Amino acid sequence: MTRYILTLKCRDRPGIVNRVTGALFDVEANIVESAQFGDPETGLFTMRTVFDAEVGESDVNTIASELASELDADVKARPEAFRRKMLVMVSRYDHCLLDLLFRHRNGELSVEIPLIISNHTDCESLAERYEIPFEHVPITPDTKESAEGVLLQRVEELDIDFVVLARYMQVLSPRVCDALEGRIINIHHSFLPGFRGARPYHQAHERGVKLIGATAHYATADLDEGPIIEQDVVSVNHWHSVEDMVRMGRDVERMVLSRAVRYQAEDRVILIGPKTVVFQY
Amino acid sequence: MTRYILTLKCRDRPGIVNRVTGALFDVEANIVESAQFGDPETGLFTMRTVFDAEVGESDVNTIASELASELDADVKARPEAFRRKMLVMVSRYDHCLLDLLFRHRNGELSVEIPLIISNHTDCESLAERYEIPFEHVPITPDTKESAEGVLLQRVEELDIDFVVLARYMQVLSPRVCDALEGRIINIHHSFLPGFRGARPYHQAHERGVKLIGATAHYATADLDEGPIIEQDVVSVNHWHSVEDMVRMGRDVERMVLSRAVRYQAEDRVILIGPKTVVFQY
Amino acid sequence: MTRYILTLKCRDRPGIVNRVTGALFDVEANIVESAQFGDPETGLFTMRTVFDAEVGESDVNTIASELASELDADVKARPEAFRRKMLVMVSRYDHCLLDLLFRHRNGELSVEIPLIISNHTDCESLAERYEIPFEHVPITPDTKESAEGVLLQRVEELDIDFVVLARYMQVLSPRVCDALEGRIINIHHSFLPGFRGARPYHQAHERGVKLIGATAHYATADLDEGPIIEQDVVSVNHWHSVEDMVRMGRDVERMVLSRAVRYQAEDRVILIGPKTVVFQY
């Protein structure tokens, strides 16, 4: 018995679930988890199904292809045990990176991490400890284009599924965002749409808010405007300086980012236009 | 087009979802919400599906009956617009009752409330304001049996689906709990299993906990041991007296109870042994 | 023994607390609660002290005056039992108003409510039930100035301490905001600074956020930019329509507003520039 994950997105209409479950029943699959959502605004239907079956990966791929063509749908299928390849980008702050590496090592994050890229060397020893290859790609205004070229090349060479910006303090160019649409997860240290752009904790402190937060979203050419995957907040009060907010925010950032990465790794996120469907449980 | 809710519970095995969606597809139903859960421990499968179809209630009942017999399943089906009948029991505290009545009136709680029963008259005027019949059934140790008889009689006469104990300060006898198994929702003012029994805020204050909470659960013959539907907590500290906890707890109690009642009203709760499956979204 | 609340705001420097506690010790007062905050940015010191003493209100006022002149401070003192006068403004939605009236009646909100003003009559019967005077002051673009004149007149006549906009759907003019600076509490149905202005739940739904919230703040001439008193959020996901957000938001709005009003009623909020110090416990 092998466990598979199948996701599907197509135009909504009657009979889709029956068609999918019929195809699975034909191979005597047992569905162990299934979630679906029809979006009234876009008219799109999305679905994620986890099933056990005694068939091989190529049979499942055939089922997926047939469903795709028959329903005119985007369909992805994979063994649950398959680990998506994730490239992490980081600057100097290491709290999000450490959190990802720790969860990766203890089995919470079912991914492979073929490479960490950084424009600084601060996190190199951390990468070493967890035995993940680390590449130092410095960035200056002059070298930004070539640095991004390195990123795109590594994504290609290493067959990367998605890129995580784990407090990577550089804005990616529209070229990269477009090339990797829906495949770059960024963590922004505010509850978007509040406090877009630079130094959100400073903005929050100046405004005197009673909550600070973090937002994991897909990077797009519009800075801090990409589809949101996960958000959370923590209470603050008049006592909290910007430094306190930075400290407290670290915990929110890493929790939010790690949840978003886990959803991505488990194919729980489906893009519908400027929004996400997240099949949590 | 009519919208229907169908719930199902049976022994887990391959093909159930395909069978259900097939039956719905046969009447050209469009599924708008669907959730399922197979419990590895009991081997039970549970499902809740909301669909639009151009067939009448009797056709849907036929489908439900056929599925029930074919799958050896408990199946319930109803139009979404159908409102379950809920009887509320209350003593002197009115915060939970007011919350339920307010939500009922503004359309959040899709139920009918044919009757409020109380062992006191404090809440009578509140019932009047919301135009809900109110019956005063005093209880003394001597009259408890006959008072409970009145309850059971009203449940029968009024075709009550479920009973809500909205801070009803009397313990129901095993006779009533058994007769209405899975149909009585109680709100207990602690996070169970902590602080069972009487005066949980006093117990919490004495123990010096940093959280207080509330638990909505089905009443069973074992006091405070019934299947849990919903729980929540709020932070407290050394400043909070028992009176503060009572005040803060009121908000948690009414929020937790109202959520549980909404789940029940929308057929989102399915009992599997001593636990609940709650198909929230 | 009478319990008093004293609040103080002045330029920060050594010796303030010693001076205040010395004045209280001279009348053998026993301090039962005390909190203080020196703001490094503005250089302001703020303090709130609750004490029991066997002296009368005029003696306490004398102490307050002496401290005010000696420390060049804003000092307010009052018996704890004194109830501030709160005027509530409301349009058609009644959930915040009901929450305030319910808490007022059960003793959670230690205020007097001499008047409710509304530009509609929907909430009149609710006001009647709780025996609070209700005045219908319709507003059209033409009558806005005179309607606001009525508000200012009532504030004066009734010796109102502060005004609560309990989902009052009209924007107050700068004239009123300035006249009642720091004395008007508004509830905005988003986590500011996200989703300022009209229809924040629609904005939230369109943006695809995973949290919605509410913010209680002082109204100022800059719409939705006033000093924030309290904020909270609730999680949402792809399932939640605008209508779901409106429903879920009602609970956040009324909780946040009621907390802010309680802080105001108990003199727990002190303005320092564009921010608030909130001495919760």
Add this chain to the structure above:
Amino acid sequence: MTRYILTLKCRDRPGIVNRVTGALFDVEANIVESAQFGDPETGLFTMRTVFDAEVGESDVNTIASELASELDADVKARPEAFRRKMLVMVSRYDHCLLDLLFRHRNGELSVEIPLIISNHTDCESLAERYEIPFEHVPITPDTKESAEGVLLQRVEELDIDFVVLARYMQVLSPRVCDALEGRIINIHHSFLPGFRGARPYHQAHERGVKLIGATAHYATADLDEGPIIEQDVVSVNHWHSVEDMVRMGRDVERMVLSRAVRYQAEDRVILIGPKTVVFQY
């Protein structure tokens, strides 16, 4: 200028704050943070004050001694920069230890960690990475007494202020708990008093609760009954297996323990009988 932290506990009566602030004013100290609490039940008064002064540590100690004798109080004073010595005990799970070490290294936890003791060697390399001495002290039923002897000896030799049980899976004997009363912080993986004792996630899963949690408390001879410092919870539902709870619980455990340790490190926790006063901000 040096910043000091002073804490005080004594019988409550008028004039204490005035006496303390008078002593500080005499040395021209500027109070930057101050919190106090008089407990109506025990009649105890507790206070924590942070102040800047141009006097040396011996002068502050003299002030503390004078206050102690004059008020018959427990008084502790220290420069804020002084770092308390914390000994960590751990078994095989490393998530809490990693969290403490990471926060220690990035400056969030102002302590020294002279030693980690473990009954296993799993965490030795983690200790090495953060350059903290590690001692392997195996425990069998036969060697428990001598192993605890080693602990007590290290506490003495290294002048340890407090011991943290970071998921140390051994129950300490009453001898050790008594010897180090109020100086051992344990993390229990449930919201106490729910699910005391072994395997709380299994207990939680079996009971079908909708929340799981963690509790940081002082270890006492009564297992899981010591004074509670901090607690938190996370929502679970029918999907969550025991393994999911263990995974989700790790985050709650480490957050709760790290907060409790920070409070202890900053002298924010004062014991009053079986409860704690925690002067958070």
